[in-house]
Amino acid sequence: MVTEMDHRPGMQWHYRIHWYVLRPLVRSYFRLTAQGLEHIPPTGPVLLAANHCSFLDPPLIALAIPRQITFLAKEELFSVPILSWWIRWMGTYPVSRGEGDLKAIRTVMRLMENHKALLIFPEGTRSLDGNLQPLENGLAWLALKTGAPVVPVYVEGTHQALSPQARFPRPCRVRMRVGPPLPPEPLGGRQATPAQVRALTGEIEKSLRALRAMMNHSAEGDNKLP
Numbered sequence: 001m002v003t004e005m006d007h008r009p010g011m012q013w014h015y016r017i018h019w020y021v022l023r024p025l026v027r028s029y030f031r032l033t034a035q036g037l038e039h040i041p042p043t044g045p046v047l048l049a050a051n052h053c054s055f056l057d058p059p060l061i062a063l064a065i066p067r068q069i070t071f072l073a074k075e076e077l078f079s080v081p082i083l084s085w086w087i088r089w090m091g092t093y094p095v096s097r098g099e100g101d102l103k104a105i106r107t108v109m110r111l112m113e114n115h116k117a118l119l120i121f122p123e124g125t126r127s128l129d130g131n132l133q134p135l136e137n138g139l140a141w142l143a144l145k146t147g148a149p150v151v152p153v154y155v156e157g158t159h160q161a162l163s164p165q166a167r168f169p170r171p172c173r174v175r176m177r178v179g180p181p182l183p184p185e186p187l188g189g190r191q192a193t194p195a196q197v198r199a200l201t202g203e204i205e206k207s208l209r210a211l212r213a214m215m216n217h218s219a220e221g222d223n224k225l226p
Contacts, residue, residue: 070091
């Protein structure tokens with residue numbers, strides 16, 4: 001019998017199992033809806049740029065997207081025995097806080113060379129009030145360095161479902177909207193200038209704010225996950 005999961009090329013078997021088992025539960029508990037999934041390239045390197053206001057953001061985004069997603073997580077999480085094993089198993093890579101993490105840069109470069117889809121939160125940390133914070137320049141620099149397109153993803157409702165002060169998620173409605181890819185400016189072998197990095201960061205932030213505005217005007221037109 002052919003199932004939905006048989007049509008998800010590139011997913012490793014353990015990721016498929018989690019995706020297949022958890023997706024219906026999440027879809028029901030959070031009434032998760034998503035629009036614009038067609039903007040995510042099914043293959044090839046891609047950087048997913050999402051807003052971040054809850055620990056729920058990474059798993060819910062991953063379960064909404066029909067492609068295996070890789071993650072970066074603070075290295076402190078990898079010292080927790082069971083959690084460390086699980087997040088490594090699901091394709092999560094450790095990074096240290098602050099700028100200039102050469103190991104993280106090498107990791108991203110390798111993931112893009114291997115045509116992976118990497119989820120990054122360009123705000124740098126969770127928003128405490130659920131509003132989009134100013135973006136840091138790291139994602140734009142990586143996009144210019146690797147040539148990978150940036151796909152903006154805006155998630156709404158996770159802050160209400162699991163705020164930084166909450167201990168257990170509430171069954172709040174969560175919506176997600178994906179925008180068209182933003183191809184970085186070709187550099188022709190040159191290094192990206194600070195002006196180019198700032199310009200792309202501005203484009204990413206503008207796209208995220210546009211997605212939020214579109215969501216506020218399309219509450220009745222949300223699509224349930226297939």
